[in-house]
Amino acid sequence: MESQFPIIQIMNEQGCIVRSEYREQITKELVMTMYRHLIRTRMFDRKCISLQRQGRIGTYVPYEGQEACQVGSALALRDGDWMFPTYRDHGAMMTFGRSLTQTLLYWKGRTEGCIPPEGRKIVPPSVPIATQIPHAAGTAYAEKRKGTKNAVIVYFGDGATSEGDFHEGLNFASVFNVPVVFFNQNNQYAISVPITRQMKSKTIAQKAMAYDIPGIRIDGNDIFVVYFETQQALERARNGRGPTLIEAVTWRYGAHTTSDDPSKYRDQEESKRRRETADPIKRMERFMQQEGWWDEKWANQVQEEASVEIEQAVAEMERYPKANPADMFDYVFAQPTWTIAEQKNAYFQWKRGIEG
Amino acid sequence: MRTAVNTKTLTLVQAVNDALRTMLKEREDVILLGEDIGKNGGVFRATEGLQEEFGEDRVIDTPLSEAGFTGAAIGMAINGLRPVVEIQFLGFIYPAYEQIMTHAARMRARTMGHFTVPMVIRAPYGAGVRAPEIHSDSTEALFTHMPGIKVVCPSTPYDAKGLLIAAIEDPDPVLFLEPMRSYRAFREDVPEGKYTxxxxxxxxxxEGGDVTVIAWGAMVPVAVKAAESAEKKGIQADVIDLRTLYPLDKDIIADSVQKTGRTVIVQEAHATGGLANDILAVINDTSFLYQKAPVERVTGFDVPVPFFAYEDDYLPTPQRVLHAIEKAVNF
Structure with a gap:
């Protein structure tokens, strides 16, 4: 199966283009946009880990190492498309338009973090595994029925393919031939369980065969292949040619969450090695250097701009108005039921009483 | 019941680990299944060291599939094993709900006792630890409502070990809810070896004559704190830790509420359809004429368990319980 589903690259680990047909499409402008997002996404992730350590946000889910998957696929989307992320996909969400402040609010335990940005169809991250996959199939069905050219992208990890919802979602989408891209980030560990213990199949892409849809296996640390393959899958979707399963093979350098210690279940040397050889950002830098597009001053400026944006977002998060407990009651139904109305009333009466 | 005399000072999560180790040693048919329970020792370390000690075929890191491994455990239980499955958080049990509701809970009834499902489903539950969303549910009533499964919810290390061993030995399925807020809150002496x-x-x-306060799991320390505050105001409270949520201990409830005539029930879960209502039914059926005041319930609200920035407002507090105690006493 591995030979039937080889890992496709456009740019190899050394930053060389290995598929010349993409040469012309890889413009300097596109590369600069990608690089800016990659840097911003990585710096944000590192900042969040430090904020968590300082107790300024809650448990945090890092994605470092997976930036090419998230940035590349999100940049392939068009304005009217839908995004169904998991809790590890805020890199993709921010690339597609969710603000940094909102992302921080989410990790600070604030419901406001789930509100979609104006004009963007970004659904709240799914926390239970694979549950968003059937939603994406249904949303795509609705777009098809409305006769639009909008498509849907849904993210999930390697572990998610063991859940029933993954198979049910793919089956539904394939039966009804709906415009959805199933974007798998195979980072090779579901918390502590390696992919070799998760499944006997050697690839995730091969699971597409069961649903008679295209299955593509790509190097998830090559932002070019992520971008162009996602774009092509989205185009097929828009043109009525149905769903695609993309397996982007990648690696998370860090922990599953800030509550997890990966040294308990895997050799951290492997992460160090991958940082050296396969890092998505280093690879992009190698490419830019070879092209003669690398400009140290510009790169410093990119970092500086990201740093300012991140610090502003942190400041905004920290001066955000205090959480209002009324919000917990007010959005359960369009019209509050009598039980909720009574409970809210009694609670605030009591609270006012003790606060004098 | 006790066969051991030596004790160890353990937290609740360590007591769970100790119970599992004790039973893996005691019975060859005991087998553990769940996500990240092997090499990683469980996300809360409840199964720490057990795979190393008992092997990969008895402490199984399963694929990420709650319905799959719960269903597989049912099959194992039908065929002579005693599986103990871990659901990582109670909020992630719902894919397995059908397996539990439709199969684990009614296999005995459907086959007139010819096939049985002696399995345990362990799940950490509850809010108050600043966990990410969906990690803080306390939906015990979905399962107490379910005919054919027992529901157990300890609040102390001693009870956690003894009840988990009893659950593993029970001939029927048991949902074993572990208050994650109390996992490492305190230690107590726990006997070594097997006891139930x-x-x-x-x-x-x-013991107190004025009012009965009933709680379970993570709400037990809240109830005790409230009772201590009430004592300072001259109110003596009986505090009951239910420990088992189905079947309820009817006698301990009736004895106390007949003595006090006033009751406060503390429930972390949403009000509507909650276990407090079943406790109210027990009081109604056994002790109606003894009541001197309406039964007070201090509960979560009929809203999804909120993001953690709001959880202090959602969760019953000692202050809210004290308020209810005073209301019941001053009625």
Missing amino acids: VEIGKGKKLR
């Missing part, structure tokens, strides 16, 4: 705490029996934690 009887399923279906509550425990009186404090």
Whole structure:
């Protein structure tokens, strides 16, 4: 199966283009946009880990190492498309338009973090595994029925393919031939369980065969292949040619969450090695250097701009108005039921009483 | 019940680990299944060291599939094993709901006792630890409502070990809810080796004649704190830790509420359809004429368990319980 589903690259680990047909499409402008997002996404992730350590946000889910998957696929989307992320996909969400402040609010335990940005169809991250996959199939069905050219992208990890919802979602989408891209980030560990213990199949892409849809296996640390393959899958979707399963093979350098210690279940040397050889950002830098597009001053400026944006977002998060407990009651139904109305009333009466 | 004399000072999560180790040693048919329970020792370390000690075929890191491994455990239980499955958080049990509701809970009834499902489903539950969303549910009532499964919820290390061993030995399926807020909150002396705490029996934690306070799991320390504050105001409270949520210990409830005539029930879960209502039914059926005041319930609200920035407002607090105690006493 591995030979039937080889890992496709456009740019190899050394930053060389290995598929010349993409040469012309890889413009300097596109590369600069990608690089800016990659840097911003990585710096944000590192900042969040430090904020968590300082107790300024809650448990945090890092994605470092997976930036090419998230940035590349999100940049392939068009304005009217839908995004169904998991809790590890805020890199993709921010690339597609969710603000940094909102992302921080989410990790600070604030419901406001789930509100979609104006004009963007970004659904709240799914926390239970694979549950968003059937939603994406249904949303795509609705777009098809409305006769639009909008498509849907849904993210999930390697572990998610063991859940029933993954198979049910793919089956539904394939039966009804709906415009959805199933974007798998195979980072090779579901918390502590390696992919070799998760499944006997050697690839995730091969699971597409069961649903008679295209299955593509790509190097998830090559932002070019992520971008162009996602774009092509989205185009097929828009043109009525149905769903695609993309397996982007990648690696998370860090922990599953800030509550997890990966040294308990895997050799951290492997992460160090991958940082050296396969890092998505280093690879992009190698490419830019070879092209003669690398400009140290510009790169410093990119970092500086990201740093300012991140610090502003942190400041905004920290001066955000205090959480209002009324919000917990007010959005359960369009019209509050009598039980909720009574409970809210009694609670605030009591609270006012003790606060004098 | 006790066969051991030596004790160790353990937290609740360590007591769970100790119970599992004890039973893996004691019985060859005991087998553990769940996500990240092997090499990683469980996300809360409840199964730490067990795979190393008992092997990969008895402490199984399963694929990420709650319905799959719960269903597989049912099959194992039908065929002579005693599986103990871990659901990582109670909020992630729902894919397995059908397996539990439709199969684990009614296999005995459907086959007139020819096939049975002696399995345990362990799940950490509850809010108050600043966890990410969906990690903080306390939906015990979905399962107490379910005919054919027992529901157990200890609040102390001693009870956790004794009840878990009893659950593993029970001939029927048991949902074993572990209050994650209490996992490392305190330690107590726990006997080494095997002992059991009887399923279906509550425990009186404090004696007082004025009011009965009933709680379980993570709400037990909240109830005790409230009772301590009440004492300073001259109110003496009986505090009952239910320990088993189905079947309820009818006698311990009736004895106390007949003595006090006033009751406060503390429930972390949403109000509507909650276990407090079943406790109210027990009071109504056994002790109606003894009541001097309406039964007070301090509960979560009929809203999804909120993001953690709001959880202090959602969760019953000692202050809210004290308020209810005073209301019941001053009625």
